[in-house]
Amino acid sequence: MKFICNDARNPDANELPLWLSVNESVKALNFQKSMSGYAVTPLIALNRLAEAVGVAGIAVKDESYRLGLNAFKGLGVTYALGNVICGKLGIIIEDTTFDYLKSAEVRHKLGDLTFTTATDGNHGRAVAWVARQFGQKAVVYLPKGSAARRVEAIRETGAQAIVTEFNYDDTVQLAKEKAAENGWEIVQDTAWDGYTRIPQWIMQGYTTILGEVGEQIRHMEMPEPTHIVLQAGVGGMAGALLGYWANLYEGKHPVTLIVEPDNAACIFHSASVGDREPHQVYGSLETIMAGLACGEPNPIAWSILRDFADAYVSCPDYVAARGMRMLASPLEGDQRVISGESGAVGIGLLSLLMSEPEFSGIRSKLKLDQDSVVLFINTEGDTDPVLYRQIVWDGKYPMPQR
Ligand SMILES: Cc1ncc(COP(=O)(O)O)c(C=O)c1O
Structure with missing residues (x-):
């Protein structure tokens, strides 16, 4: 796994993306609520997993329930x-x-x-x-x-x-x-x-996810997240949610990590070039995380990710596979979450970030510790059921032996 920390994030200097304001989000939510199929998706606390990983809380917003479509889109x-x-x-x-x-x-x-x-x-x-x-x-x-x-x-x-x-x-x-x-x-x-x-x-339509999370946290009396892990394809979903939070918290939002597959890490690559412009990555973009297999950043999302994210992470496929297995076989007391390749990568990332000694510097830079409450968006369920079973049942894409 490769990391870049965004040392340039400056809540006072960066202009807020006002088109992702709370008011704009409420407009989208009101329209979505007028659909007969609209229902709030579950927010699931995985307390045993949080203990095992070494953080104070893990919450998963399960978008596989959205509109009967098995994904947030x-x-x-x-x-x-x-x-x-x-x-x-x-x-x-x-x-x-x-x-x-x-x-x-x-x-x-x-x-x-x-x-x-x-x-x-x-x-x-x-x-x-x-x-x-x-x-x-x-x-x-x-x-x-x-x-x-x-x-x-x-x-x-x-x-x-x-x-x-x-x-x-x-x-x-x-x-x-x-x-x-x-x-x-x-x-x-x-x-x-x-x-x-x-x-x-x-992107305005996507902000409903965090609007609902805010309400659910209040109703369920859950602790406020200190961190969020957002997976990126072109960066639209991550940019929308981060832009909404940047508006809500006026730039002083929870620590945000943007995660992508190694072979399609265009946001990571753009951050590494560091000239403030979005940069494309080329090639077959091959990864099991099909939803994240995009080489060209969404420019309106990129500027938000550039200005307001704390870190960019590029991951091999086994990180997503590990996340899928962890969510599919919960610890006693936790609920099972069916999460596809693009949905589960964040959980896989957190588990490795918290356990591997080589990441101790990143952990302390990102203030990830026993007091952290981390929010994940499970953006899809088993949208490719054949690969889902190969990974979860047969152990395809295992962790490399150390
Ligand atoms: C399941 C899933 N997660 C995340 C994403 C990433 O969204 P974006 O391309 O807006 O970054 C996608 C995109 O298709 C997706 O299908």
Whole structure:
């Protein structure tokens, strides 16, 4: 595992991303609450695991329960597509509900639309699902080697799912070209020059996760987190949550670690270059953490991760596999959490960070000790059930022998 600490984090100097303010988050939450399928996802305290690892508390926000989609991604897409449709109707999202946007009246006004996107699976499944709710079509492009179950899950919603010959970043390019050629609306969870509004809505939609966590901590009388571990693909989810917290705590938020797979560590790489710009990593981006297999940072997320994160971590695949096994076989008294490759990497990371002597310097720099309460977001369940069982049952991707 490789670490970079962000010595430049300065709560007073960095400008807050006001578009991720608590008010903006409440707007997204109100719209999401107007969906009949909306329900708060569980926040699970793993007290025995915390004792075993050597911290005061571990809390896992389990997004595998979100909207029946086995991942958090529906939060972003509902809010983004809701806004897109409102724009076409000339209304604002605060004045409407998800159910109205699904109605035959709106469907008639809009005519036929096609939404398209590129995805590792979870975002595309959410686009397909929301498009269907609105009675519209979706065409979803996936990178080569995408797991069969993730492709099927998209097709089951009636969308077209096309597995390309490309990695994730090149698949995004293809989706852009197809959208321009066919007059389709692209709904991408990353931004580029001239394309920021939809990715901003997507990120605003994700902030519901921490809005709910705040309420749950109060109701369950849990201790406030001192640390959060956020996994990054293009960095949208991590940037959204960190941006929300930066606003809420005015930059004096809990210690934040951003974690990525070794072969797709574009946020880590950008931090290591250190010129304040986002930098792409190239290659096949091969990793079991399919949701994190992205080579090009989301630029609107990167600036938040650059200014407000405390550390960037790059991990081998066995760290995620260890996290999956730890969550699947809980200590007595703790609850089981079904967590996929991209969901579990943070827990694997914490366990190694707390136990390996070589990380003692990082631990003390990040103030990770017996008083720490660490929050994790389980961003997906077993979205690739075949690989899930190979890892959890058969021990695939074991820890290297020391
Ligand atoms: C399960 C899961 N976790 C985390 C992420 C990372 O999100 P982002 O690409 O916004 O960084 C993704 C992205 O697809 C994902 O599917």
